[in-house]
Amino acid sequence: MEYRINKKTGDKISVLGMGSGGVASNGFKAGVELLQNAIGAGINYFDLAAAEGAAFPIFGEALKSVRKEVLYQIHFGADYDTGYRETAGEQPDSSLVTYSVGDYGKTMDPERIKRSIDWQLRTLGTDYIDYGFIHCVDAVSGWEEYLASGIYDLILDYKRQGIVRHVGLSSHTPPVAQRVLDDADVDMLMFSINPAYDYHYGDKYGAGTTEERSALYQRCERDGIGISVMKPYAAGLLLDARKSFFGRALTTTQCIQYELDTPGVLTVLPGLSLAEELRDLLHYLDAAPEEKDYSFIRELKPEQAQGRCVYCNHCAPCPAGINVGIVNKYYDLALLGDEMAKEHYNGLDHHAGECLTCMHCDESCPFGVAQCERMQKIAAYFGV
Ligand code: SF4
Ligand code: SF4
Known part of the structure; x- marks a missing residue:
């Protein structure tokens, strides 16, 4: 496994991580086995904005013995019906294996969020959150509501208590993410990145112009805010030649390389459900340079x-x-006001x-x- 360091927190994060979508789709036992194999391969970073609450007991079972060695992103605003009801007193089956929980929903109700976080922690068998996320903010009005309803304060309160270690933000919208980064001290951004979204061939999750997206990544790199990537394959569209925005399919390895080349990115978090998908993800680590080459996307790159x-x-x-790549990266960062860029360049x-x-x-x-x-x-800019 390869690891990158989050400069703000010092956490060592595997470049290949996992989302939680799909983990529960083949049942409890298969989900546990999948996660244990991921851990065995060195994956240590997991996002818990699950499509369904059934993923939580699976994570709890699979990772309980290695809890201190893994990092969780947990979202303040993601809710799972039955978990909420259970916390409110409707005790379900005590066996986690047969535990039945609801689908994902989003809430701005701080009391409900508290109950949901409490349920998520108990179900995961842990008492702390590595990255407590400001959840899915895609409009300035949504961020203002998040602040006004006291949810951000709740995250900070949990941080003071040691329940949350670091603060994260998930968003799909560059100008809104920039606004939240102005207002809040964020250590990790979860953002939807892939070649289609960056070059404006995306769906609704690929918001923003190429320039806006690029400016956000540069800011994260400059300020040491790590990026964890969601939608790395554009919900599978990039992997299917009939649906790919580029007229031919990319491989998962090509997508991952593209994302890991993006400034600020620390880890890529695909959702997995099958052992073959995990093997395919891990193939990135052994792939030859030509397998990682995604340059054919030039055929459809937009003017900008x-x-x-x-x-x-x-x-x-x-x-x-x-x-050439790193020299250009330091130059762009220096132009953006990154004071360390010149030092890195000189080195x-x-x-x-x-x-x-x-x-x-x-x-x-x-x-x-x-x-x-x-x-x-x-050369003229840096004087060397
Ligand atoms: S010597 Fe200059 S022009 Fe030639 S490959 Fe290197 S950077 Fe490019
Ligand atoms: S100049 Fe080199 S590093 Fe920059 S985009 Fe072209 S091939 Fe990539």
């Missing part, structure tokens, strides 16, 4: 993406030894000023970046 470096390093190797082995103007990167860049010219600009 033309000429923008996405740090993918498809132009490597550079004969001068320059890491590289090779700098833009060493460019031999060989034009190799211009010729091989699938995104049409005039990189040779850009190297001169970067």
